[in-house]
Amino acid sequence: MGSFLHRVGARVPHAVVCIVGTHADLCEERELEEKCLDIHRQIALQEKHDAEGLSRLAQVVDEALARDFELSSASPHAAYYGVSDKNLRRRKAHFQYLLNHRLQILSPSGKLLYFEDSPALKEHVFHNLTRLIDILNVFFQRDASLLLHKLLLETSGESEGEGESSPVMSLPTQSQDLLWATQLHHYVEGFLLHGLLPAHVIRFLLKPHIQAQQDLQLLLELLEKMGLCYCLNKPKGKPLNGSTAWYKFPCYVQNEVPHAEAWINGTNLAGQSFVAEQLQIEYSFPFTFPPGLFARYSVQINSHVVHRSDGKFQIFAYRGKVPVVVSYRPAKGVLQPDTLSIASHASLPNIWTAWQAITPLVEELNVLLQEWPGLHYTMHILCSKCLKRGSPNPHAFSGELLSQPRPEGVAEIICPKNGSEQVNVALAYPPMPTVISPCSKKNVGEKHRNQ
Structure with a gap:
């Protein structure tokens, strides 16, 4: 089986392979499950071994690139003797390609999970998906009494701050039991109302x-990668230095809006009015809104923002010193879009600072939407002048402008909602056309062919 997978991987690296076991009818049901898991374990071990070998080869190339070319050419014992930097980089790219595509033989089939783009997870393969589903189900239990019962069972004999491996564990008194149960009940309430849980719970x-x-750390990284939660108080790239890590599960947030939304009405956080232009990109989903998209998106953008405050349908945050708001509005009727x-x-x-603030957030959403290739949606830039007037139905410029350079020699464009009102091009075009258009060339071609 190992050589077969190697050949398939060499010929068609993106192929999906479904392993079909023979003589399954001769196995007991429990034995059948064990054998299937063992097959996947062997495949995972083989892939890990191959990946480690390729990584070592890539490291040799890196070391050759780090040496001076003339010095390397003068030493016939050096690895890649006489090979130019251009060819070394080509070789490195080839190894990287092999590393990136090895486990795509099996991952899309639903038999393995492998996250090559995650520094914390790329050294691991998740092959027992039944167990993974059991782990995920823990966080989709919305019954407070069942959650509390599970916590009381799992923490029997423990109290907050005591670990399972403590060499001395005194028997808790009745008052301590009651205090601990009260504390756990508080955690459960915080989880179901605000989506908050500390790491030890x-x-x-x-x-x-x-x-x-x-x-635990690996599973927390996995939950974050899957868009289920994010660490609320961990400084980016720094350890917590002993303080308790809190995690936010956006799908459990119940308060309708964040606590800090005054700026939307034209005031800053101190309540002082100021003159500002509003920049707003709106995605419209006329048929269906992907389930769980807003919760996953709120996790994905966490690395881009600071000082965030989450509501059920809105996120208030900052990109540096620039405020940003992400809002989801569910459809109120069949004819209205989400x-x-x-x-x-x-x-x-x-205004360039506002573009700089929202562009990475737009790009993150576009990446998530690529998982839904058959989803119909539109993207628009809402007219800043209409927003400033408080119009309930602002004009929407086409989202295609985001992927185009600003027109030369044109300082303003016209908002058709208010006659000949002029809108500065900086309010409709980003400084640089970096955002990918939601409508690909392929889809445009298909549209024309169907007309």
């Missing part, structure tokens, strides 16, 4: 699946 919930502290908007504001001379 997550450890209790996942206790049957965790054998070491590294397992909408998701990304907004910021700044004075006209500084």
